[in-house]
Amino acid sequence: MRGRGRIAGAMGAGALMLLAVGCGGASGAKAKPGASPAVVPAKPLPMESAARTGTWTGSDHKAHPLRLKPTRLAAGHPSDLAHIRLDDNLKGLVPYYLTVSYTNTGKGTVSELYPERNFSVNGVDGQAGEQLSLFRTNPLATGNGLPPECQESGKATLAAGETSAVCQIFMLPKGLKPGNVSYKDDGGGTLLWQIGGAQQGAAGVLPPHQPADVVTTDSDRRTATALATPKNIRTGSLDDLSRFDLRAEEKQLVPYYVTVVYRNTGRYDLLPSLNDSLTLTGVSGRQAQKMTLLDIGGPGVPQCPESVPHKMLKPGATVTECTIHMLPKGDPPASLTFEGSGDGARPVSWRATADDGK
Template sequence: MAGAAGVGVFMLLAVGCGGAATPGKASPGPSEAVRPAKPLPLKSAPRQASWTDSDDAVHQLRLTPTRLARGADSDLRHVQLDDDLKGQVPYYLTFSYTNTGKGTVDRPDPARNFSVNGADGQAAQQVSLFQSNPMATSSGVPPECRGGSKDTLAPGDSTADCVIFMLPKGAQPATVSYKDDDSGTLLWQVGGAKGGASGGVLPVGKPADGVTADSSRRSVALRITPKGVRTGSLADLSRFDLDADKKKLVPYYVTMQYRNTGSHDLLPSMNNGVMLRSAGGQEAKKLILIDIGGPGVSQCPESVPHEMVKPGATVTECSTHLMEKGDPPVAVVFQGEGEGRSVTWRAKPEGGE
């Protein structure tokens, strides 16, 4: 299971504010007249969690996301952004945390474990800014996220921090999440996110066109229909040798129907391009299970029928995906090959242990 895409801090360069600095004379800083950020409804209940430092020591914290606000792309006009982030919208997450352990915590940094996630389970890109012009008279960091947290937290002490996340225009945050090894994924709901087909996310079960590639790497068109996402049980996988970490997860079975609308034969292996996204921004690709000549997972047949898919023919495939307890899937993604593009549907898991 892959981690959330926005979990790693991406370093941005705060460029010289107001032009090149003259030695001995500070260049003027940027205007502070920025558009006020718009707060979003956020269920900000405190949650107990853990944070692991660089020495692999685990510290107990009580976390409370206190505010999530939508900024404007003009907030970062003095920041040199990578091309893939230009035109995206900044969101400012403010959170507080308390040291609930028995020892002092040095240089705590739980911010990197937070994520802001869209309704399609896509994690926003977390960014961190640093100032490149020491002569500038004003910080390039937006006012929403200035200040800083304490460097040391004694038992019972609290502090606060702010993190900037970038989401594409049209996307809306649906959850704030925190990922750690002990507590799993913690979720806080964000109000105001629209469901349905907004933001390029198709409704549950709606047929859509996609593209895959045949064994000669030629593009082949598909008509894809999601047939369902079912919650399984680890007992279903008892024949397989799963490692300890995988035994803590929940299996989900994704059934998809593919019609070959192209002009070349296909192997029934389109489910290799299927992925689940969770409410907490986690991504889970198809679980590879070694079962040469065996019956596989009876609850999730690999392909029916199990033969070449000729032009005009249809095949139904099922794939197994492992996700954390308490962090259910919200979207199914088909990642096309060749000239294909990704197609995303909302997921509504059925069943359960």
């Protein structure tokens, strides 16, 4: 449920603050000296733009029907935001400008309507772009490379049948191509629009079954290593989980069975629970960690057998682990990541394709 208003300042998702230079924010940001870089025109990208039916749930806790349609996606340049003081982790990222139209298809007027908050521009590896909102009244806005529609707000109140449009800014790492636009429907599903010409790979993302060294810790929190080889990602069924008491929201999701083979390449015994470090990311950017099912002494899920918990993984030994990860309908896996832990740990990611490697 979304109940926030449009930000009357400069803020990104996850409370990432941008300060409009010269606007005198709380930290007293000052204009950066020197001439501004030349403006690079935003480059429109080919993309699917069919109108789709979705819902928006506001502070009234009611789902209001909408017709949603992305009308333009354009690749910008980091220099577009030269007049904005960005957090360090956002500097050098590439802005993408997404324009969407939304129509109130219900019978009554809808207020506090901000569907852009549910949209995302996602990389080909499923990484969701950082969503940014700028001061719409910033006098410096006309001096940067932002498209005109990204300098105005959409309507927050729509009468029945009325249409409005809004532009939202998303930041992706340089070299990571956008793969799709998504809308996380408040009704539980995900709407997707594919971007034409998207690369099938991404910098730092391994092929689906390529072995990779990962760093973890043993039961005494000592740094250990293993060789991880994703075997397959299989689409499951809620019928497979019928013995378990699932929450209402879980019953709207699709289970995926992730199987990985690990070889202990370190000096210490490891618990056969390495899949606890896995994150499955959907094409919309939604992340799903291991699902925990209470089944003490039970048969588990035959379609995704767990490793034996009392058997330690000795140095040089291998173990095959399967875990269940839940994603929304219409939001298939895009990448699989081993987060890692211990000294020198870093995330390792593979491209993920459901039913790949059966």
